[in-house]
Amino acid sequence: MSAMGAMTDQVLAVPSQGGVGVWWWWAFIPSAALTLLLAAAIGWLFYRGVGVWGIGYPVAWGFAIINYVWWIGIASGGTFISAFFFLLRAEWRASLSRIAETMTLFAAACAAIYPILHLGRPWLFYWLLPYPDSMGLWPQFRSPLLWDFYAIVTYVIGSLLFWYFGMIPDLASLRDAARGRARRLIFALLSLGFRGSARQWRDYHASYGVLAAVMAPLVISVHSIVGLDFAGGQTPGWHSTHFPPFFVFGAVLSGFAMVLLLTVPLRRLLGFEAYITDRHFDVLARLLLTSSLCIAYAYAIEAFFVFYGGEAAERSQFLGRLRGTVYWGTILCNVLAPQFFWSRRLRLRPTWLVGVSLLVLAGMWLERFGIVVAVLRHTRIPSAWGGYHPSFWDWATFLGTIGLFCMGILLFLRFLPALSMFETRELLAKGRRA
Amino acid sequence: MIVARFSREGDFSAAVRSLPGDRIESFTPYPVESEESPRQPPVPLIALAAGLVGFAASLSLQIYADTVAYPLNIGGRPLNSWPAFIPTAFENGMLAAVLAGFLWFVARMASDDAPHVGGAMRDGYFIVLHPSERARALLCEAGAELTELPP
Numbered sequence: 001m002s003a004m005g006a007m008t009d010q011v012l013a014v015p016s017q018g019g020v021g022v023w024w025w026w027a028f029i030p031s032a033a034l035t036l037l038l039a040a041a042i043g044w045l046f047y048r049g050v051g052v053w054g055i056g057y058p059v060a061w062g063f064a065i066i067n068y069v070w071w072i073g074i075a076s077g078g079t080f081i082s083a084f085f086f087l088l089r090a091e092w093r094a095s096l097s098r099i100a101e102t103m104t105l106f107a108a109a110c111a112a113i114y115p116i117l118h119l120g121r122p123w124l125f126y127w128l129l130p131y132p133d134s135m136g137l138w139p140q141f142r143s144p145l146l147w148d149f150y151a152i153v154t155y156v157i158g159s160l161l162f163w164y165f166g167m168i169p170d171l172a173s174l175r176d177a178a179r180g181r182a183r184r185l186i187f188a189l190l191s192l193g194f195r196g197s198a199r200q201w202r203d204y205h206a207s208y209g210v211l212a213a214v215m216a217p218l219v220i221s222v223h224s225i226v227g228l229d230f231a232g233g234q235t236p237g238w239h240s241t242h243f244p245p246f247f248v249f250g251a252v253l254s255g256f257a258m259v260l261l262l263t264v265p266l267r268r269l270l271g272f273e274a275y276i277t278d279r280h281f282d283v284l285a286r287l288l289l290t291s292s293l294c295i296a297y298a299y300a301i302e303a304f305f306v307f308y309g310g311e312a313a314e315r316s317q318f319l320g321r322l323r324g325t326v327y328w329g330t331i332l333c334n335v336l337a338p339q340f341f342w343s344r345r346l347r348l349r350p351t352w353l354v355g356v357s358l359l360v361l362a363g364m365w366l367e368r369f370g371i372v373v374a375v376l377r378h379t380r381i382p383s384a385w386g387g388y389h390p391s392f393w394d395w396a397t398f399l400g401t402i403g404l405f406c407m408g409i410l411l412f413l414r415f416l417p418a419l420s421m422f423e424t425r426e427l428l429a430k431g432r433r434a
Numbered sequence: 435m436i437v438a439r440f441s442r443e444g445d446f447s448a449a450v451r452s453l454p455g456d457r458i459e460s461f462t463p464y465p466v467e468s469e470e471s472p473r474q475p476p477v478p479l480i481a482l483a484a485g486l487v488g489f490a491a492s493l494s495l496q497i498y499a500d501t502v503a504y505p506l507n508i509g510g511r512p513l514n515s516w517p518a519f520i521p522t523a524f525e526n527g528m529l530a531a532v533l534a535g536f537l538w539f540v541a542r543m544a545s546d547d548a549p550h551v552g553g554a555m556r557d558g559y560f561i562v563l564h565p566s567e568r569a570r571a572l573l574c575e576a577g578a579e580l581t582e583l584p585p
Binding site: 002004005008130136137138139141142144146147150151153154157158161162165169172173175176177192193194195196197198199200201202203204205206207209210211213214215217218221225228422423425426429 | 443459460463465466475477485495496500503504515518519521522524528529531532533535536540542543546550551552554555
């Protein structure tokens with residue numbers, strides 16, 4: 001049998017015949033339990049209102065915004081790998097793109113839940129859309145918070161279409177391998193009748209290029225606008241022009257960390273050693289290191305602006321953060337931990353990759369905790385300084401979205417091809433020609 | 435119709451070059467670049483146009499809302515504060531471009547009547563062509579497996 005045929009059969013074995021390992025159930029059951037916890041937390045929130053969270057005065061933005069920024073940052077990883085490196089013709093992206101894009105889709109979905117939840121009156125979220133309403137009101141188009149709504153809507157729709165579009169030829173393979181009329185019909189519809197003719201490939205390739213060319217600047221704009229959500233406020237610690245690139249760097253760092261965290265175990269569990277190789281880990285670890293250096297630069301600029309600007313409230317706020325553990329935890333996880341990857345030996349060690357990725361994800365969460373809580377707690381007027389204690393329902397919602405994310409990834413692995421088969425075929429053919 | 439199956443890309447490409455006239459369509463498990471370069475699909479221009487229209491429509495709506503429909507005097511600042519409208523207009527334009535690129539492909543697929551050749555989405559390279567003795571001889575020589583399809 002040809003290498004291409006063997007690869008196709010291996011990738012299709014799980015979605016078309018079932019046969020996932022026991023590990024799948026061991027991962028699925030806790031994820032589903034956490035998703036149920038999320039449902040309960042949302043139900044209770046809708047019943048009682050945002051008072052069930054730990055927010056209040058002066059910290060009115062708590063876990064909802066921290067977790068929103070954390071998830072949307074993680075989502076960037078898949079778009080970077082799929083769209084940027086497609087435009088750069090980096091052939092190593094082929095075996096990572098599907099897992100990375102799926103990661104993006106579910107991370108963006110988890111992120112999109114939070115702004116709705118934190119509205120207070122979530123059933124009125126449609127007021128954010130401009131429509132000719134009987135009150136004669138319009139949305140405040142000058143507010144970064146409204147820009148953010150459009151950015152997120154565009155990013156979620158774009159990520160979904162990009163993910164689906166990249167899968168169309170593989171859905172056609174799934175249709176051809178399907179047993180049973182119903183399954184064949186479903187995949188025939190999903191693959192839009194794709195047959196691999198020269199004309200279809202030409203159209204497909206051209207459209208995919210367009211989608212990639214749109215997604216690449218889109219991901220930068222989304223994280224810049226998330227940064228502007230903060231920079232638009234007059235709050236010391238937020239009101240700074242370096243926020244948009246700072247947020248892009250942080251997003252990319254956490255995105256690459258999550259891609260590593262998923263691919264290291266999945267490569268072994270799915271038996272993809274032949275397609276996801278040491279070369280891929282090496283590239284991802286280098287990208288992690290590069291984005292860590294970018295974020296180190298952003299932290300340095302943040303500190304520089306505080307003292308260069310010379311405003312007393314900014315200085316007092318920043319010095320207050322320096323006395324806490326959150327700031328130094330952020331530096332340790334995001335700046336120092338990835339420096340191990342200067343060593344090629346460590347870049348190829350799965351335990352180090354997983355360990356550093358976990359530290360980076362924790363560090364990026366701490367960074368957002370610092371930006372949201374440490375800043376709001378310590379504003380201009382000392383009499384308004386206060387504290388913040390997340391409640392049980394804050395933690396339940398946060399853990400619940402982690403469960404939702406894992407459950408989404410697991411369902412994807414069970415029902416859809418986890419490797420971009422047509423791009424891998426191209427690589428296999430190129431390898432044979434060379 | 436004759437369906438010729440090749441198991442190597444090289445044999446397939448050589449056969450495509452040797453019988454340009456009688457070919458109906460070819461099927462491959464991944465995009466294979468052919469030397470003949472037909473017209474490039476117009477989708478980049480369509481997406482660009484949709485993006486520009488989306489951007490312009492969004493910008494106009496925001497200017498209308500903030501100057502005509504709901505003017506709000508904020509410390510005497512200009513009502514048409516267009517720089518603040520750019521991010522939303524950009525996002526809306528991008529959404530229009532993504533949707534246009536996607537829908538163009540869906541429309542192209544809807545108007546496609548290519549025959550279904552089993553195996554093209556796994557590991558086979560196929561040429562479908564009108565039966566003729568010359569084609570049969572050429573394909574056999576090139577190492578293809580031939581099957582006949584009812585027209």
